[in-house]
Amino acid sequence: MKFDYEYGQTMLSPEEADWLKIPAKTKAELNAFEARNIAKAKEYYISKSIKLSTMLSESFICEVHKRMYWDVWKWAWTFRKSDKNIWVPYYKIWIDLKSLLQDVDYWINKTNMSEIEICIRFKHRLVAIHPFPNWNWRFSRLMCDLMYKKVFWKPWFTWWKSFKENEWRNFYIKSLKKADWMAYDDLIYFITH
Numbered sequence: 001m002k003f004d005y006e007y008g009q010t011m012l013s014p015e016e017a018d019w020l021k022i023p024a025k026t027k028a029e030l031n032a033f034e035a036r037n038i039a040k041a042k043e044y045y046i047s048k049s050i051k052l053s054t055m056l057s058e059s060f061i062c063e064v065h066k067r068m069y070w071d072v073w074k075w076a077w078t079f080r081k082s083d084k085n086i087w088v089p090y091y092k093i094w095i096d097l098k099s100l101l102q103d104v105d106y107w108i109n110k111t112n113m114s115e116i117e118i119c120i121r122f123k124h125r126l127v128a129i130h131p132f133p134n135w136n137w138r139f140s141r142l143m144c145d146l147m148y149k150k151v152f153w154k155p156w157f158t159w160w161k162s163f164k165e166n167e168w169r170n171f172y173i174k175s176l177k178k179a180d181w182m183a184y185d186d187l188i189y190f191i192t193h
Helices: 027-046 058-069 090-110 115-129 136-151 168-179 185-192
Strands: none
Touching: 027 058, 027 136, 058 090, 058 136, 090 115, 115 136, 115 168, 115 185, 168 185
8 A cells, every 4th residue: 555644644664554454555445444443442441441540551552552553553552663753762662651651640640730731731742752653643632532531530522623624634733833842722722622
């Protein structure tokens, strides 16, 4: 399958691209397979109770990614082994992920930070760490939702429902770039509108 990347998408290495498990021939077919797999993962977690200690573990991070992509990608749940056009080199994933999970625990237990800001910071840092070869924004979105729903007992986020199809990607990427400088308002707007 030939991969056509949209603005802001991370490219797969040739080895990572070869790990496709399904007979998709187009990006639309791949997206449909992945959407079904992601829906199954979300459905699985809807009825599960998830403790904070579980949520903030490397094993849970990998489990969620596996449930989202295992039917599609052989590399599902395994951390990337190549560098991408992002901040975190692949050999620092474990270190940065452990630091993020400790930070989230601190934000929840030791600060007055709002639940939405905690979730959006969690999501943003997961995207920045980019633990998996690709599709980290979808993964981080589900992790953000699971934290908001299962830890804080809030409803699922709406995620860009007020945006037109061709508008959301540019706004999202700009929001992530602002969040790199700890300006989260646009990203919060993105997940709640």
